[in-house]
Amino acid sequence: RLPTVIILGRPNVGKSALFNRLIRRREALVYNTPDDHVTRDIREGIAKLGHLRFRVLDSAGLEAEATSGSILHRTASFTANVLATSHSLLFLTDARAGLHPLDQEVGKWLRRNAPQVKPILVMNKSESLFDTDHSLASAENEMSRLGFGDPIAISAETGLGMHDLFLSLKPVL
Numbered sequence: 377r378l379p380t381v382i383i384l385g386r387p388n389v390g391k392s393a394l395f396n397r398l399i400r401r402r403e404a405l406v407y408n409t410p411d412d413h414v415t416r417d418i419r420e421g422i423a424k425l426g427h428l429r430f431r432v433l434d435s436a437g438l439e440a441e442a443t444s445g446s447i448l449h450r451t452a453s454f455t456a457n458v459l460a461t462s463h464s465l466l467f468l469t470d471a472r473a474g475l476h477p478l479d480q481e482v483g484k485w486l487r488r489n490a491p492q493v494k495p496i497l498v499m500n501k502s503e504s505l506f507d508t509d510h511s512l513a514s515a516e517n518e519m520s521r522l523g524f525g526d527p528i529a530i531s532a533e534t535g536l537g538m539h540d541l542f543l544s545l546k547p548v549l
């Protein structure tokens with residue numbers, strides 16, 4: 377059985393873009409999970425990263441609820457279930473947008489509800505900052521305030537940083 381990695385983060389940080397890059401052309405399984413009387417789509421696929429193969433979950437469908445204030449309140453039992461069966465969690469943020477209050481919410485929720493999980497902090501859309509070392513460094517610095525260590529800078533769009541992502545997943549999978 378393949379290890380499982382879940383991609384988590386506030387809406388619009390690029391979770392689906394990263395999911396798509398990891399599964400490439402392989403088929404994604406889409407299924408609905410009824411949770412707290414809400415039905416949401418989860419996408420599951422087989423990821424390949426270097427020689428690593430793992431099951432990856434894109435928590436698509438949390439988006440609509442996030443705009444109503446608390447993403448994680450209503451999705452808590454869903455997420456807790458998934459976390460219990462996941463080997464690793466990628467906590468995705470957006471380098472261009474910088475540290476966002478909803479990122480803090482996600483972090484707080486993880487600390488409270490999944491203290492046993494050690495998320496890998498991943499800062500997506502970093503290609504937009506790469507030409508200026510200064511802004512990349514200051515974005516990294518800002519993200520590290522989440523308390524999950526220094527982020528791995530990637531771009532789901534260009535593929536930047538995929539080797540670094542590989543290096544941090546390798547020991548835990």
Ligand code: GDP
Nearest residue numbers: 387388389390391392393500501531532533534
């Ligand atoms: P999700 O809501 O977290 O699943 O985010 P999506 O994958 O739907 O992406 C949200 C937006 O960010 C889309 O317009 C994407 O094209 C864009 N996006 C995703 N990844 C990147 C990236 O690495 N760089 C840039 N510049 N944009 C990205």
Ligand code: MG
Nearest residue numbers: 391392436437
């Ligand atoms: Mg999505």
